[in-house]
Amino acid sequence: MSVAKSRHDGGGSAPGEGGPAGPAKPAGAAAHGGTSTRADRWSTFAQRHGALVALLLTVLIASASFDSFAGAGNLKNIAVSSAFLAIVALGMTFVIVSGGIDLSVGSVFVLGGVLAAWGSKYGPVVALLLPLAVCGGIGLVNGLLIARARLAPFIVTLAAMLGARGLMLNITDEGNDTFLIAKDSLFADLGRGKLLGIGAPVWITLALFLLGGLLLRRTRFGQQVYAVGGNEDAASLMGTSVSRTKITVYAMSGLLAGLAGALNAAWLASGVTILGQGMELEAISAVVIGGTLLTGGLGYVSGSLVGVLLLKVIQNIINQIGSLDSAYQQVVSGAFLVVVVVVQTWLGRRRKARLTAPG
Known part of the structure; x- marks a missing residue:
């Protein structure tokens, strides 16, 4: 990965959650005057807040089209159902910002x-x-194999996906046994309890995202994650422990996926064995839709939460229509992902062209 590509991925954004501070523009870039500056601002806005704009427009249209959509009960259901995927997506955000991928989270969940x-x-x-x-x-x-043995993240996490699913099937006698949780137990309260009328999983998710945002934006570790995702060689030269950073983000991803699964079991009062299939793709889609680059070096914790909400709102709208089956949810999610990746690539190329343009 060249230095120029690293700056395309991580540069040009505000310091902090969006990535490390970008390089100073060459003198030739200033010759473009206010037009270039406005273009930069619009590109940054589209990268970081495009999903939020899409979410707000979708909610407004759905509220005007369906009487029951904006009801308190429906909105609370969307929030709770989003919480579990959001926790998984939080871990995936750190992994993708670091330049990796984790296909095991659905099975781990x-x-x-x-x-x-x-x-x-x-x-x-x-x-x-x-x-x-x-x-x-x-x-x-996963992190040890990827960082120490230098194996491809795709292969390692694919093997972990199969292994975790196999372990689950072994525990449940090929899925024939379903373990139940007493609905009046303290553990069940983590999933079924409410505070101020809002489900406990929602509050837990918000707390985790607050901590995750602070970790990525305000700590040395967060800057190391951005640096590794932008350019591993440059990060190593700056004194960043690339291996330790990778191991940490994959351990976080597994930990958060397991927590999401535990909270979901508490919510359902049982360990349902048919869940999690395709969740890794949903998490990746939400993270990328939220503005995180698949190539690493640039990403937003808050954007991932917005991406999850956008996917869940679309699914809820499809359910509201009634005449469309669940297959359309996958079609729409896939279409959103393609559009976002195309726009990200286009914005990135424009930004790189402006930074390297001669005077």
């Missing part, structure tokens, strides 16, 4: 739910810590 349901008979502590330990361990192994 369902494994976490099954382990939580199985462990609930031994108390809430076991129900929560068991999936965190196992799923975090899977993420840690």
